[in-house]
Every structure is written in structure tokens, then in C-alpha cells.
Amino acid sequence: MTDLDISRAWLVDPAAGREGPGEIVVRGGILAAVTWLEGVEAEGVDDRGIVVAPGFIDLHTHLREPGNEDAETIASGLAAAAHGGFTTVCAMANTKPAADEPGVVALVTAAARASGSAVTLLQYGAVSVGRNGETLAALGELADSGVVGFSDDGAPVRSAALLRSALLYAGMAGLPIVDHPEDPDQTVGAEASEGVVATVLGLRGWPRSAEASAVARDLAVLADVLEDEPRARLHLTHLSTSGALELVRAAKARGLPVTCDVTPHHLALTDEWLAGARRWSWEAVDGDGEPRDPWADGVLVAPPYDPILRVNPPLRAADDALACLAALVDGTADAVATDHAPHTVVDTEVEFGLAANGMSGLETALGILLAGVDVGRLLLGTAIAALTTGPARVLGSRLGRPIGLVEGAPADLVVFDRKATWTVSVAKLATRGRNSPLLGRELGGRVLATIAGGRLAYEDRG
Amino acid sequence: MDVDPAGGPPTTGPGTPDPSGGDPVAFARPPATSSWRHRHLLDVDVLSWAEIELVLRTTDAMREVLARPIAKVPALRGTNVTILFYEASTRTRVSFEVAAKNLSADVVNIAASSSSVAKGESLVDTVRTIEALGARMLVMRHPTSGAPHLAAEHFGGHVLNGGDGWHAHPTQALLDLYTLRERLGTGAEERFLRGRKVVILGDILHSRVARSNIWTLSAAGADLWLCGPATLLRGFEAWARRGVHGAADGSRVTVTSDVAAALRDADVVMALRIQRERMAGGLLPSLREYAARYGLTAARLAEARPGALVMHPGPMNEGVEIAADVAAGPRSLITDQVTNGVAVRMALLYILAGAEGAGR
Numbered sequence: 001m002t003d004l005d006i007s008r009a010w011l012v013d014p015a016a017g018r019e020g021p022g023e024i025v026v027r028g029g030i031l032a033a034v035t036w037l038e039g040v041e042a043e044g045v046d047d048r049g050i051v052v053a054p055g056f057i058d059l060h061t062h063l064r065e066p067g068n069e070d071a072e073t074i075a076s077g078l079a080a081a082a083h084g085g086f087t088t089v090c091a092m093a094n095t096k097p098a099a100d101e102p103g104v105v106a107l108v109t110a111a112a113r114a115s116g117s118a119v120t121l122l123q124y125g126a127v128s129v130g131r132n133g134e135t136l137a138a139l140g141e142l143a144d145s146g147v148v149g150f151s152d153d154g155a156p157v158r159s160a161a162l163l164r165s166a167l168l169y170a171g172m173a174g175l176p177i178v179d180h181p182e183d184p185d186q187t188v189g190a191e192a193s194e195g196v197v198a199t200v201l202g203l204r205g206w207p208r209s210a211e212a213s214a215v216a217r218d219l220a221v222l223a224d225v226l227e228d229e230p231r232a233r234l235h236l237t238h239l240s241t242s243g244a245l246e247l248v249r250a251a252k253a254r255g256l257p258v259t260c261d262v263t264p265h266h267l268a269l270t271d272e273w274l275a276g277a278r279r280w281s282w283e284a285v286d287g288d289g290e291p292r293d294p295w296a297d298g299v300l301v302a303p304p305y306d307p308i309l310r311v312n313p314p315l316r317a318a319d320d321a322l323a324c325l326a327a328l329v330d331g332t333a334d335a336v337a338t339d340h341a342p343h344t345v346v347d348t349e350v351e352f353g354l355a356a357n358g359m360s361g362l363e364t365a366l367g368i369l370l371a372g373v374d375v376g377r378l379l380l381g382t383a384i385a386a387l388t389t390g391p392a393r394v395l396g397s398r399l400g401r402p403i404g405l406v407e408g409a410p411a412d413l414v415v416f417d418r419k420a421t422w423t424v425s426v427a428k429l430a431t432r433g434r435n436s437p438l439l440g441r442e443l444g445g446r447v448l449a450t451i452a453g454g455r456l457a458y459e460d461r462g
Numbered sequence: 463m464d465v466d467p468a469g470g471p472p473t474t475g476p477g478t479p480d481p482s483g484g485d486p487v488a489f490a491r492p493p494a495t496s497s498w499r500h501r502h503l504l505d506v507d508v509l510s511w512a513e514i515e516l517v518l519r520t521t522d523a524m525r526e527v528l529a530r531p532i533a534k535v536p537a538l539r540g541t542n543v544t545i546l547f548y549e550a551s552t553r554t555r556v557s558f559e560v561a562a563k564n565l566s567a568d569v570v571n572i573a574a575s576s577s578s579v580a581k582g583e584s585l586v587d588t589v590r591t592i593e594a595l596g597a598r599m600l601v602m603r604h605p606t607s608g609a610p611h612l613a614a615e616h617f618g619g620h621v622l623n624g625g626d627g628w629h630a631h632p633t634q635a636l637l638d639l640y641t642l643r644e645r646l647g648t649g650a651e652e653r654f655l656r657g658r659k660v661v662i663l664g665d666i667l668h669s670r671v672a673r674s675n676i677w678t679l680s681a682a683g684a685d686l687w688l689c690g691p692a693t694l695l696r697g698f699e700a701w702a703r704r705g706v707h708g709a710a711d712g713s714r715v716t717v718t719s720d721v722a723a724a725l726r727d728a729d730v731v732m733a734l735r736i737q738r739e740r741m742a743g744g745l746l747p748s749l750r751e752y753a754a755r756y757g758l759t760a761a762r763l764a765e766a767r768p769g770a771l772v773m774h775p776g777p778m779n780e781g782v783e784i785a786a787d788v789a790a791g792p793r794s795l796i797t798d799q800v801t802n803g804v805a806v807r808m809a810l811l812y813i814l815a816g817a818e819g820a821g822r
């Protein structure tokens with residue numbers, strides 16, 4: 001069990017709605033003392049130095065075990081999580097076999113325990129048997145086995161009828177349905193977000209309306225089932241368009257029990273990366289918020305069609321990316337989720353249109369968000385809340401622990417240095433999925449230590 | 463035939479590799495290739511106007527070779543040119559093959575089927591194998607946009623894009639430009655399409671020919687019109703609004719479904735092939751309706767300027783996107799396009815062979 005003394009750091013406790021200079025003492029894995037400094041003692045401590053925050057929670061992680069251990073194992077995925085500052089990850093059900101019955105959940109839970117990692121693995125169950133979109137999985141049994149929600153992610157819940165049943169069944173257990181909103185009829189063969197970049201590059205367009213129309217469907221079904229099952233809850237994951245976020249904003253305003261998340265890559269990267277640009281979304285617009293022209297700007301520095309950038313939903317234009325950022329700021333988006341999707345080189349060193357969807361994200365999420373904080377697009381407290389209290393709210397009691405810097409509880413926190421940078425490299429990444437578009441890029445906010453449930457999960461050794 | 467000797471006397475500058483093997487008699491002294499900055503020809507969007515002009519002037523020299531009784535020079539003697547096509551296209555494949563053979567290259571043809579893509583045969587492996595078998599130049603066609611860019615990452619020689627997905631068909635765009643220069647270029651004015659109205663008519667959305675021509679025709683100064691049903695134009699209005707980088711002053715792009723407005727006073731009309739799949743995809747009601755509304759007929763062409771030129775990249779669906787009498791008519795440049803295709807491809811093979819060590 002860990003002992004740790006951190007004096008004169010910048011503490012962020014979104015649960016208490018507080019941040020500022022302070023000291024942390026961990027004894028035998030218990031957060032023994034949290035002291036907030038004031039006055040003279042606090043002088044010279046600011047949020048640009050050492051930061052201590054509650055351990056991060058990822059609502060959307062793809063671990064590839066069982067079925068595709070070449071891409072990731074539970075052990076390597078949890079190591080990546082710890083390196084990224086995450087102390088809890090929620091594993092999606094699209095393994096092989098899918099987590100559509102308690103046996104698979106038990107297997108994953110056992111593998112997590114066997115890995116020795118201090119990071120907590122929570123598991124989603126599939127909505128449908130084999131994620132086939134046809135037959136409802138054994139949601140009640142899965143709930144009893146401890147899953148934190150249900151998702152067919154990788155694909156949307158196929159039909160509105162199935163979603164209706166799923167919301168009712170999951171509602172009985174007090175668990176959310178986590179949907180990947182996409183109308184597949186509109187996205188057959190889609191390679192990139194419909195728009196100028198896709199047009200110029202000759203890539204098949206993924207229309208933005210394919211996301212909004214799926215969200216509208218989901219919300220309509222949710223509103224309808226609440227009458228029969230008021231505990232029904234919907235979580236929409238990796239929203240990427242202003243239209244979809246606008247629908248959620250309105251649904252929340254009228255009190256529907258819906259939550260949503262956005263990913264680091266959708267709020268900070270844009271489709272112009274496919275053409276070879278490498279600037280953040282907020283750099284891709286001018287002072288009036290109008291998109292800049294990457295071809296005219298001479299920012300196309302990388303080869304086009306990098307298959308690592310293929311992701312579903314696809315990277316969007318800057319206006320949508322900035323809408324994701326704005327949704328985080330105004331609370332429409334409850335959380336940032338990584339959609340960590342490791343793949344093997346075999347799956348990504350191929351033609352763009354044949355590449356597997358998804359990028360590796362656990363270890364770069366913090367750095368991406370801090371880039372937004374650095375330019376004043378995001379408050380540090382908002383970024384941390386999106387990685388802690390936001391996801392905790394989505395998980396509810398299934399998280400099984402308090403969140404925040406709480407004296408007397410097992411320490412669950414991350415310590416990072418805002419001034420220290422690190423260069424993303426294969427050598428530095430713990431994930432087996434080397435499919436990060438940020439390889440070679442310098443990110444701020446190096447994680448110094450991650451303590452999960454009182455145990456050291458990661459420590460920076462230079 | 464008015465072969466334009468513009469651009470000064472062709473020279474082979476000091477330090478320029480002379481792929482002709484140093485035999486001045488055997489070769490028509492094409493211009494120096496030292497201003498060319500690319501190791502591969504993947505797209506036309508990276509070409510400067512000076513580079514496009516170099517292609518056009520080199521093509522002049524190749525036309526001269528083609529006019530000889532024995533149209534063969536030793537420029538690429540001993541060079542292995544491998545032609546790797548993942549899509550059937552007799553026309554383009556044979557054009558590249560004839561071009562390479564006219565330059566005395568050793569040509570290897572590989573017809574990979576799209577099904578080998580589906581079977582998971584790695585393009586990267588294939589490209590490495592081809593290189594190991596001695597290929598120095600790789601001409602490839604692939605149904606996936608960007609595939610030649612991937613090949614270029616893994617190939618030590620030169621990659622020529624023979625068409626990728628919906629994205630680019632650089633040699634077609636350059637042969638189209640060359641063909642227009644023969645008719646409309648004065649030899650004095652460098653951006654020879656300035657003030658000319660050029661219409662691309664048909665399935666713009668799925669057309670790599672259209673996409674590549676947007677860059678080259680804009681670079682040459684054309685007043686460019688993209689015309690077709692709205693379902694086959696999605697995304698292009700936004701591109702037109704943003705403008706085309708590298709376009710000559712005064713060049714602009716108009717996107718419209720109004721065929722009469724597009725053809726009015728046009729100098730050039732380029733019709734594109736319509737494919738049957740567009741019906742299955744719900745993008746077109748029927749070929750009959752397309753032919754009736756957008757087919758390039760003599761009556762429609764009457765709206766254009768007298769003597770307006772007609773082009774088509776082939777293969778044609780006569781009676782659908784173009785009427786047979788228009789295709790075979792006196793204004794048609796379609797056979798010139800085919801002939802010039804060989805000359806342009808010879809020029810590009812020649813230029814790339816002289817571009818050792820240059821960047822992408």
C-alpha cells in the first residue's frame with residue numbers, strides 16, 4: 001500500500017467544486033490528509049505546476065481481450081489506462097466473443113484481477129446476443145454479474161424496437177443503455193465526414209445527419225418508455241456533430257434522463273488531418289470562427305490518407321469539433337470518453353478505406369485536453385470534471401466508490417506535472433495499439449503517478 | 463498539327479540526368495527535368511504551374527517521337543516498369559504499357575483483382591514484392607482513394623497513380639490539358655484557358671477524372687463549371703466556395719444542376735461516364751431520365767459557342783451521357799485524347815526517371 005506526500009501542489013476536486021493550492025498525504029493507501037493552503041503558504045503555487053486530481057474514469061474503452069489479444073490485452077490496456085491517469089475504465093462489449101453473457105464478464109473480471117493492475121475494470125454487457133442487433137441479450141443476468149450498462153458499441157443498437165426493449169430491461173436494473181448513434185443506411189462504406197476534405201480527397205462521405213437522426217430516434221424512444229419504466233436511462237457516446245449535441249441540449253432542458261460524452265479526438269482533431277494537416281481544431285479557424293483553408297495555409301505537413309486517422313464517427317470539420325468543446329464547457333456533454341480503440345499494425349497499415357476504425361486514446365486524452373486548457377478554450381477544472389465527476393455521474397452507484405479528494409477513503413488519484421512535456425512514442429506507450437495519430441508529437445501534462453484504490457498503478461521513472 | 467515549342471529551346475541542363483543514354487540523335491531533346499520536385503506522381507494538386515508546363519513541353523517532345531516511323535527511344539532502357547491494376551481498365555493500362563515500351567522499358571503487367579483486396583492480401587506486401595523483383599517504376603490503379611500514397615510510403619522507386627478511387631487520375635487530367643492546349647493554346651500565353659468556359663458534365667461526385675481536372679483546369683485559368691444532378695454534386699459547392707488552391711487569377715468554379723446555364727457559351731464540354739450502380743445507390747432514378755436531362759446531345763451543344771470542343775475520358779455509354787453523333791462529330795477531341803494519353807504518359811515516365819531523390 002502506497003505512502004505519498006505531496007506538498008505545495010495544485011489540487012483539483014470537482015466533487016467539492018474546489019481547486020487551489022494544497023497538500024496531500026497518503027498513508028497505507030488511505031488518503032490521510034487533504035490540506036488546502038491559503039494566504040502566504042499558498043503563494044507561488046499555481047495550476048501550471050504539479051496538479052493532483054481524483055483518478056480519471058473512462059466511460060468508453062475497447063480492450064481486445066478476449067479475441068484479439070494481438071491488439072490489446074486486459075493487462076496492457078490497464079497499464080495504458082494507468083499511464084494516462086485513469087484509475088477506472090469501462091470496457092466495451094465488442095470482444096470476441098461479445099460480452100453478452102455472464103460467463104464472458106466473469107472471464108474479463110478474472111483476467112483483470114490476474115493482471116495485478118490496480119486499475120479498476122468495469123464491464124459493459126452487450127445489448128443484443130452477439131451484438132447481432134436482433135435478439136436481446138440476457139440483460140437481467142448480465143446486470144446481476146455486475147455490468148455497469150449495456151452497449152452494442154462498434155455499432156448502434158440496430159432497431160428502435162430493440163432499443164425500446166433494452167431501455168425497459170436495463171431500466172429495471174437501474175442501468176443505462178450506451179448507444180453509438182449512427183444511422184447505418186446513411187453511412188454505407190463511409191470513410192470520412194462529408195464535407196470539403198472528403199470531397200477533395202475523394203473519400204465516401206459520412207453525413208452529419210446520420211448521427212443526429214440516430215440521436216433523434218434514441219431520444220424519441222427514451223421519452224416514450226419513461227412512462228412505463230421511469231428508471232430507463234440513455235447515454236449517447238462519442239457525439240461528434242453540433243446537430244446531435246443540440247438535440248441532447250434540448251432533451252436535457254426538458255428533463256429527459258439522457259447523458260452523453262465526447263472524445264478528445266473529436267474535439268481537438270479535425271478532418272483536415274486526413275489531408276495532412278496537424279493543427280488543433282481551434283487553430284483551424286480564424287478570429288471570427290470561420291474555417292481556415294488548409295490547402296492555402298500550407299499546413300499540409302504529413303502524407304494524406306493516414307489510416308490511423310480512420311475512426312467512427314469520423315473526424316469532423318472544425319465547427320463540429322468546436323461544438324464538442326462548447327458542449328463540454330456548457331455541460332451538454334457530461335464527460336470526455338477516450339473510445340480507446342487499439343489495433344494491430346496489420347489492421348492499420350492498409351489503404352485508408354480498408355483500415356479498421358478507431359485510434360488509441362487512453363494515454364493522450366489528458367494531454368489533448370490540456371492543450372485546450374493552454375489556449376483558454378477550457379478551464380482546467382472543467383477538463384478534470386469531464387474525466388472524473390462527469391463519468392461518475394453516468395455510472396451512478398455502480399462505480400462503487402466515492403469520487404473526489406476525500407480524507408479517509410482509499411487514495412484514488414492522479415498526479416501530473418503541467419509544465420513537463422513528453423513526446424508520444426511507441427517506446428512510451430503502454431498500449432499494444434500503436435495507432436495514435438499523435439506519435440511524435442509533444443504533449444503537456446506528464447503523469448507522474450497514478451494511485452488506484454490505494455495502490456500505485458503507474459509511476460513516472462523519467 | 464501545331465506542336466507548341468513554347469518555353470524556349472529545350473535543353474538538357476548541366477547535372478541533369480539524361481535518360482536517353484546520351485544519344486542526341488535518338489531523342490528529341492525534351493526540356494530539362496531539374497525543375498521537377500516530386501519523386502512520385504500521386505496527385506496533380508501538388509504540381510506548380512511550372513511543373514505542369516514542364517509536363518506539357520515534355521509531351522511535345524514525345525509527340526515528336528510518336529510521329530516517327532519507329533516510335534521508340536532508349537530513354538528507359540533497362541528500367542523495369544510494373545503496371546499493377548486492381549481495377550480492370552484496358553484503355554489506361556494499354557496506354558501506360560505502350561508509353562513505357564516506346565521508352566524501351568521492360569514492362570511487367572500485374573492484374574490484381576479487387577477480390578484480392580477483399581481477401582486481405584496486403585498492398586504493402588505486394589508493393590514490397592514488386593520492388594524486390596526489380597521494379598523501379600510502379601504504375602498503379604486501385605479502387606480505394608489514397609492507395610497510391612500508401613504504396614509510395616513502401617516503394618523505393620517511383621509511383622505513378624493510374625487512378626485511385628474517386629480521388630485522382632493525374633495522367634488523365636494532364637492529357638486532357640495537353641489536348642486543350644493543342645487547340646486553344648496560343649503558345650505565348652502561359653495560362654491558356656484564361657477566359658475560357660470549360661464544363662464538366664455528369665457524375666462529378668464519383669469521378670477522379672473530374673477531381674483531377676478541377677486542379678489542372680483551374681491552374682490553367684479556366685472558368686470552370688461542374689454540372690450534373692444534385693445527388694452527383696454533393697460536397698462540391700463547398701469546395702467551389704472555398705476556391706481551388708493554385709488556381710490562376712480569374713479562374714473560378716461554378717456548381718450547378720442547370721445544364722442549359724452550364725452549356726451556354728461554353729468553349730469546352732467534358733462529359734463523364736455514368737455508371738449503372740448509381741441507380742442501385744438511389745442517386746439516379748434511371749439512365750433514361752439522366753440521358754433525357756443531362757445527356758450531351760447536338761441540340762444541347764448548340765447552346766455552346768460555335769466550334770465548342772467535346773471531350774470524354776472514355777469508355778463511353780453512347781446515348782446516355784453523350785450522343786453518338788456528338789462523340790464522333792467534328793468538335794470531338796476524344797481520339798486526340800487517346801493519342802495524347804500515350805505521349806503524356808511517356809513524358810511523365812521520362813520526367814520521374816530523371817527525378818531521383820526528389821520529394822513526394
Ligand SMILES: [Zn+2]
Nearest residue numbers: 153154180312
Ligand atoms: Zn462507437
